[in-house]
Amino acid sequence: MTELIARSHKETVVIAQIEEPEALDAIDDIASTEGIDGLFIGPADLAVCLNESGTDCESVNKAMKTVAAAAKSNKKCAITFIPDPKLAAELQTIGLTMFCVGSEQSLILAGARQVMATIAET
Numbered sequence: 001m002t003e004l005i006a007r008s009h010k011e012t013v014v015i016a017q018i019e020e021p022e023a024l025d026a027i028d029d030i031a032s033t034e035g036i037d038g039l040f041i042g043p044a045d046l047a048v049c050l051n052e053s054g055t056d057c058e059s060v061n062k063a064m065k066t067v068a069a070a071a072k073s074n075k076k077c078a079i080t081f082i083p084d085p086k087l088a089a090e091l092q093t094i095g096l097t098m099f100c101v102g103s104e105q106s107l108i109l110a111g112a113r114q115v116m117a118t119i120a121e122t
Contacts, residue, residue, distance in 0.1 A: 013037045015079065018067050019045040031070035038077030038098065041067045061094075068095030 016023075016030050019042040023030060031039055041064055043055040050059045064080065071078035072095050079098040082088060083106070088099050102110075 015040045015077075017042060018063075020049050024063055024066060027066060027070040031074040031076055036076060038079050039067050039071045040079040040100075041096075043080060064091070064096065065094050068097075071095070071097070 014036050015038040016033070016036050017040045018024065018027065018030070027039075030036065043060050043064065046063055047053075047055045047057065047060050050063070052059060068078040070076075077098050078096045079100065080091065080096050081100045081103075082091065083102060085099070085101050088096075088101075091099070
């Protein structure tokens with residue numbers, strides 16, 4: 001049991017999900033919380049909470065910069081979702097440091113499309 005607990009403490013990562021305006025208002029307190037390793041900003045969910053119709057807008061971009069700055073000043077990881085790995089380079093310029101690329105749904109769909117393409121070739 002002692003070994004398992006020690007391993008759990010060593011390997012567990014805690015990420016705070018920032019998807020509400022209230023989280024943005026408290027971002028410095030959240031980022032400075034001991035035990036939190038990273039801040040994940042969910043752009044689509046945040047856009048909905050900000051009454052935006054999409055993620056490519058000033059309020060979401062500003063929020064991403066705010067979260068990235070809070071993460072950096074607290075030596076935490078700044079994470080977000082991107083549908084395309086080509087977006088990572090651009091987002092790194094504002095301080096985001098880790099990316100969830102695609103989703104399980106998009107990966108399953110891509111695999112299914114590859115299977116269908118292979119079948120169509122034969």
